[in-house]
Amino acid sequence: MPRISHHRRYTRNHTWHLDVAGWPLFVKANPDRAEARQELTGHAAIEAYYPIPALRWVGAAGPWAVHVFDRSLYRDEGGSLLVDEISRAETTSDCARLDLFLDDVLAYYRDTLLSTARHIPAGRVVGKLYGDRLSEGGRVDQYYGQGSPWPLLPGGVAPADLRVEVNGRPSVVDLPSIVERLRADFATDRRVWAAISQGDPTDFNIGWSPRSGPVWFDYDTGGLNAVAGELACFLMYQVLHGPWLTPRYNRDAYMDHPEALHRSVFRRPRIYAEQTDTGLAITYAFEPGPVRAHVVGRYLTEVVRPVATALGVRDLWAWLRPYLIARVLGVYDITRLDGPDVALSLALLAQLADDDVSPTVPFPCFAITSTGANR
Structure with missing residues (x-):
């Protein structure tokens, strides 16, 4: 039956x-x-x-x-998703099993990206998470095209020529210019490094079991993807979406993963914003937790840097940055977030769009080159 x-x-x-x-x-x-x-x-x-x-x-x-x-993926045989392993490691302070997961997944991931890499026009890659969202009438236009104010101060804030001070550094956020620049970055005739991948490497889409090894789920972005977009998606999920925005705004997704909502795993970034005579002053800091910092460190060391080196990428930050900005703008509609998360998004946009800001300024854990996990 x-x-x-x-x-x-x-x-x-x-x-x-x-x-x-x-x-x-x-x-x-x-x-x-x-x-x-x-x-x-x-x-x-x-x-x-x-x-x-x-x-x-x-x-x-x-x-x-x-x-x-x-x-x-059978839990009675030890199978789990990355979300479960990160949660388990955060709540127990033991990365041993997580490292076994990462040993298998990251090596397979890196080798497959490199063995399938090719330099092709961007119009041939899967466009769902980047090119399609930035196209005329795409998700970014749907979110921000009407010029709706961002709900940060009484009456809202229009992010065009907005002067902000982020962690003491003056910046200007001009959203139309940022979008125009991204559209140039994702133009269909621009050549990009692409490889075969699942395309949306979040904590829910990567699994592992001691017996069978890695397994990937969810395939509507599967195929030839921009390598920089693949890497940026994973990194931004570990820093912003996984530890904060996704459990904050899509709590139902965690019905089978309640440990991910534990306070040691589910972490609001520290954020404070106030109006000044010249605009806004925003102070923030990411606190994704030691385990996510460990995951980012291993991913940078074992996937991002080896892949970038093999592909001849000279400026890793410039390569990743347009895709990181697109993940800030194109996942959640910033105009529908609560005030602190609007301020956080605005601060990220200001720093990511600033050519003189290094990756360790918005993302200190990007400085990790090696880790000392419990193995």
Whole structure:
């Protein structure tokens, strides 16, 4: 008798566990047919390169596209997602198991990026997280194109020619100019380093088990992705989205991962903003926790720097920066965040858009070159 259990909802998608004659399956229903088709395309594009669950059936139920995959990560066999391993390490102060996870995942990740890297026009890469969002009428226009004030001070703040002082450094935030610059960076005829990847390397999309090793999930961004975008996505998730914005604004995603909401893991950055005679003064500091700093350190040392060196990238910060800015603007609508998070986003934009600011200013943990974890 088939058994259906473990219903979950992620944004508009619904998922279930399905067991048929002892065969564990994972069912995903998506109301967006175009997005569902892209997931099939992405799955096919990376299945020869990454360990991913087999796709067993594709169909429809009314307006819903339905995909059925093998269920390949078993908690009773020690399987876990990166979100679970980071949470476990933060709450126990023990990185031993996390390091086993990272040993397998980062080596596989680096080697696959390098073995599939090619220099191609940006128009050939998967555009969902970057080029599509910055295109005319894309998500960034939808978020900010009407010029809505950002809810930071009474009456709001329009981020155009806005003078700010961030941690004591004067800056000017001109959002239209920042967007125009990003559109030039992501122009379809500009050549970029691309490689085969899952494309959205968040804590929920990378798994591991002691028996089977790494596994990747969620495929609508799978295929040829800009390497700098892949790296920036992972780094920004570890510093900003994973420890703060995602659990703050998408708490339902953590139904199966309650440890991630523990105060040692779920950390609001320190942030203070006040109006001055010349604009705004913002003071902030990221405090992602020692375990996330450790993850960032290993990722920089074992993936980012070796990949950049192999590809001949001379200025790593300039290479990553447009993609980091796009992650600030294009994931959450800043105009819908609460006041401190608006100030944090504004401070990040000011520093990331400043050519004279080094990566260790907004992200001190980017200075890590080696780690001394409990191994």
